[in-house]
Amino acid sequence: MKKKLNNPFEHFQVDSDCISCDMCEGIAPLHFKIIQDKQCAAVIKQPQTPSEFKVCEDAFTCCPVGAIQKSSLCQ
Numbered sequence: 001m002k003k004k005l006n007n008p009f010e011h012f013q014v015d016s017d018c019i020s021c022d023m024c025e026g027i028a029p030l031h032f033k034i035i036q037d038k039q040c041a042a043v044i045k046q047p048q049t050p051s052e053f054k055v056c057e058d059a060f061t062c063c064p065v066g067a068i069q070k071s072s073l074c075q
């Protein structure tokens, strides 16, 4: 079961479905990082520019378990 996210959150957030596959960090290393202690990815920097939003969107799309949540601010 997904852990409830803090709302409202800023742009992108990783939820408890993360399987620590490292794909998001590979796609957007400035924005996502695997936290080894928690065996889960986290957003380390929210996107600010169109190109940063693009790579975060790419990570969002590629997450194999849908663990990256996108705020309605990004719609």
Ligand code: SF4
Pocket: 014, 017, 018, 019, 020, 021, 022, 023, 024, 025, 032, 040, 041, 062, 063, 064, 065, 066, 067, 068
């Ligand atoms: S791509 Fe998804 S499952 Fe993989 S580390 Fe990132 S948030 Fe977790």
